[in-house]
Amino acid sequence: MSDIQTLYAAYAARIDAVLSALESEGVLPQGTPRGNVSVEPPRDASHGDLSTNAAMVLAKQAGTNPRALADKIVAKFAADPLVDSAEIAGPGFINLRLAPANWLSEVAAIAAMGDHYGRSEFGKGRRVNVEYVSANPTGPMHMGHCRGAVVGDALATLLQFAGYDVTREYYVNDAGGQVDVLARSAFLRYKEALGHDIGEIPEGLYPGDYLKPVGEALASELGDRFVDEPEEEWLPIFRAQAVTEMMNMIRSDLALLGIRHDVFSSEAALQIAGKPAEAEAWLRSHDLVYDGVLEQPKGKVIEDWEPIELPLFRSTKFGDDQDRPIRKSDGKWTYFGADLAYHMQKAEHADELIDIWGADHAGTVKRIKAAVAALSEGQGKPIPFDVKLVQMVQLLRGGEPVKMSKRSGNFVTIAEMVEEVGKDVVRFTMLTRKPEAQMDFDFAKVVEASKDNPVFYVQYAHARISSILRKAAEQGIAPSDADLALLGEDEMTLIKQAAQFPREVEAAAKAREPHRIAFYLYEMAAAFHAYWNLGNDDAQKRIIVAQNPQLSAARLFLCVQIGQVLRNGLSLLGVEAVEEL
Incomplete structure (x- = not known):
């Protein structure tokens, strides 16, 4: 299988061979x-099947103009039996029209490669850490987390398919004030489980019913020993237990979406291990942290504001608009200080870092990129770092805003979404728009059986292929590649769309944009539905033509491969390719 080349890879190799020949002839300089x-x-598809910019980008090295170099490249393809024509367009682009045998070979390649069709070694030898979700461990997963979770998970899968060694990481923010609030909220539920009347949940604590089981578990394990104890006695115990229970809930919620992580990194453990102090020491030794005073916030009048000397990171050196404190006046680490150390830790085990953040974190992108740039210097190697910002999702039902969940108190949970519409619908829908674009998730529309619903449209294409194959089997016709030469222009159009898949995978991996695969699948499904519909007007264009079993077998074989491409693409999104709808 490793010797099989997809069409675009094969022609990249052919063009490379032509350029090597021109080097040996002295047309191009060696190397x-x-x-x-x-x-x-x-x-423009009317210009041919493939286009290359080789003459445009290499003419300067050849000491000539692009069209003159293009003439020499085109001459090399003139004798190639698999190239019907090679033409120069515009300032020096070269357009190739391929012989049908090329496309038939691609059908065979899909069949031979199966689940591996579209895989590449683009990222081979590169370790990439993808951090996503990283929600505060204070409650169940909800819609505010869902889109970033799906985008991050699909991106990790896409990068693995493109050859990267991927680590999926979740950063547990278990060292800040919000986990103390969680512990106090759990303490109330603990007292409630022991029969105490806790009244209404006080403002500032978490009101959701999801903490009741936590309180019950604490009551069962600890009895009433902490009911009348001061907070300093029970807070550390309740904090640790509540975080553990919340993380168990979060893992369970994510599993409903088919999402798993390889690593869960604890902020509290990071601080106990002294990582922020290590980062500060290194940064100070390189004059990247200094003790200074922040300017008074602009546009605000703060009566009790006074200048305080704090350790500041020189983030302006790396493009930020001001230097940033890494510790507070009480000596505790700022979120930025802890995050800086966390990224330093991640960089020790990766060649590239990718973070998936909510759009509300846009203001911190510059400073954390500045920190990673500085720490890359400390690692002695550049660490490419990309932050993907994901916009919130508005929940609708038939165009009307969705009422909030009773269980959580103020949000709709992922569990509730998956229960209503299913994992596949949630995942695919979250990838039908660029993550930085606003999105509406309408519970009525996402389950609609129409072309306007991309989830249904793509799954229907795969189900339709499965149905065709079942009908063919009933008629005793099996898919066969024996007579693929019988396939005509209509089939070539379909094959050319399928052949784009390896390119789309590589392009999506390079851009870190898994939504491109969802877009491609919709186009692939549209091409197949259009092909199937040809038979409505012309019986000879039906996939199964009773009086022509050889042509039927060839068309069925093509359908099998289109189904394979759809399955491969859907698997990258974490969506099942259904057999029937």
């Missing part, structure tokens, strides 16, 4: 860099 040479479909 001319070819990293910017591309092979892709022309923007």
Whole structure:
């Protein structure tokens, strides 16, 4: 299987061989860099099947103009029996029209590679850490977490498919004031479980019923020993137990979406291990942290404001608009200080870092990128760091805003969403728009059986293929590649769309944009539905033509491979390819 090349990879290799030949002839200098040479479909399909910019990007090294170099490249393809024509367009682009045998070979490649079709070694040898979700451990997963969770998980899967060694990480924010609030909230539920009247949950504590089981578990384990004890006696115990229970709940909620993480990193453990202090020491030794005073906030009048000397990170050196404190006046670490140390820890075990954040964190992107840039210097190697911002999702039902959940008190949980519409619908829908774009999730529309619902449209294409194969089996017709040469222009259009899949995977991995796969699958499904519909107007264009079993077998074989491409794409999104709807 490793010797099988997909069409675009094969022609990239052919063009590379042509350029090597031109080097040996002295047309190109020896060792001319070819990293910017591309092979892709022309923007206008009427111009051919493939286009390359080779002459455009290499003409300068050849000491000539692009069209002159293009002439020499085109001459090399003139004798290639698999290339019907090679033409120069515009200032020097080269358009190739391929012989049908190329596309039939691609069908065979899909069949031979199966689940591996579309895989690449683009990221081979690179370790990438993808951190996503990282919600505060104070309650169940809700819609505010869902989109980032799906985007991060799909991105991790996509990068693995593209050859990267991927670590999926969750950062547990268990050292801040919010976990003390959680502990106090759990303490109330603990007293309630022991029969005490706790009245209404006080303002500032978490009111959701999800803490009742935590209180019951604490009551069962500890009895009433802490009911009348001062807070300092029970707070550490309740904090640790509540965080553990919340993380168990979070793991369970994420599992409903098919999401798992390889690593759960604790902020509290990070601080106990002295990592923030280590980061500060290194940064001070490189004059990247200094003791200074922040300016008074602009546009505000704070009566009791007074200048306080704090340890400040020189984030302005790396493009931030001001230097940032890493510790507070009481000596505790700021969120930024802890995050800085956390990223330093991640960078020890990765070549690249990717964080998936909510759009409400946009203001911290510059400073954390500055920190990673500084720490990259400390690692002695550049650490590419990308932050993907994900916009919130508005929940609707038939166009009307959704009422909040009773269980949680003020939000709709992921568990409730999955229970109502299913994991696949939630996951695919979250990837039908760019993450930085606003999104509406309408419970009525996402289960609609129409072309306007991409989840249904793509799954229906796969189900339709399965149905066709079942009908063929009933008629005693099996898919076969024996007579693929019988396939015509209609089938070629479908094959050309399928052949884009490996390119789309690599492009999506390079851009860190898994939603591109969802877009591609919709186009692939549309191409298949259009092909199937041809038979409505012309019986000879039906996939199964009773009087022509050889053509039927060839068309069925193609359908099997289209189904394979759909399955491969859906698996990248974590969505099942259903057999029937």
